[in-house]
Amino acid sequence: MDSAINAQALTPIKLVRASEVGKNVRLVIDLKGSVYWKKPWQIKYKDRVDLILEIRRDRTISKNLRDIIVAIDAGHGGRDPGAIGKNLLEKDVTLLIAKELERTLKDTRGYKPVMIRPDDRFVDLNTRYQNARKLGADLFISIHADGFKLSSVKGASVYVWSEEASSITAENLSKKELTKNPEVKSKIGKLDIRDFDEDAARTLFQIAYEAKIENSIILAEKILTQLKKDPYTKMHKPNVEFADFRVLKSIDIPSVLVESGFISNPDDAKRLGGKAGRR
Incomplete structure (x- = not known):
């Protein structure tokens, strides 16, 4: 990059002043504006004590903030039925759940749902997440229903993409694939891959993947709690x-x-077949 990031412009701290008052040291932190802060804590070493004070900018709500775009992906569809239960197909169950979630988010302020599979059609797996990017999605939720040979197995699960898989993918990306999605979101904002050489671009993809997985886990844990x-x-x-x-x-x-x-389990199948159990 042509110029270094101006760290001073990013920090909420205007000035740090220190003065001795007898045996004590008085520390004054001048701020640029209001902040959130956590109670300070200490880390002791052999020859010193580090005082840690965590602060961040006050996230005042702006009138210009847009809704969070949630891509809802109903698993399977069309010629792909998914798991097959007694008088129940996974593709039908996932679409009903997806539509229920869409209605809920439409009624919730601050969210804008977009359907990746709005009806009984086949959508390729790669096309699903690529369409989510084209729609500017902030979150992606793929809905499925399991099936197993033992009908006693039941219950829900929540998955995120594995870090090992993301590392392998980033390492194996070709130059063509790297430029296929030139803009990626990172912890410091959007970055244009075309501004970097191939090795640097590959590293940025890995950083983006890591941030994505970290945020995916947060989302998954919230869903799991509910x-x-x-x-x-x-x-x-x-x-x-x-x-x-x-x-x-x-x-x-x-x-x-x-x-x-599991639509192969009688209890789960009954729940997923009813409206209350799909909410």
Whole structure:
């Protein structure tokens, strides 16, 4: 990059002043504006004590803030039925759940839902997350229902893309693939891959993947918490799971896959077949 980032412009601290008052040291931090802060804590070393004070800018709500765009992906569809239960197909269940979620988000201030599969059509896995990027999605939620040969297995699970899979993907990206999505979101904002050489671009993709997984886990944990509170839903996996699901492969959109239950289990099938159990 041509110029270094101006760190002074990013910090909420205007000036730090220190003075001795007898045996004490008085520290004054002048701020540029209001901030959030956490109670200071100490880290002791052999020859010193570090005082840690964490502060961040006050996130005043702006009138210009846009709605959070949530891409809702109903698993399978069209010629791909997904798991097959007794008088129940996964593709039908996932679409009903997706539409229920769409209605809920439409009624919730600050959210804008977009449907990746709005009806009974086949959508390629790569196309799903690529369309989410084209729609400017901030979050991606893929909805599925499991199936198993043992009908006793039941319950919901929440998955995010594995860090190992993201590392392998970043390492194996070709130059053509690197420039396919030139703009990626990172912890310091949007970056244009075309401003960097191939090695640097590959590193930036890895950083973007890591940030995406970190935020995916936060989203997954929030969904998991709500599922555990739901009186209709039992959990198959109590913690966030990691897997190499291709539909979660987006470079920089926090993405989760929710297995809503097992349609091969009579209790789950009854729940997923009813409106209350799909909410």
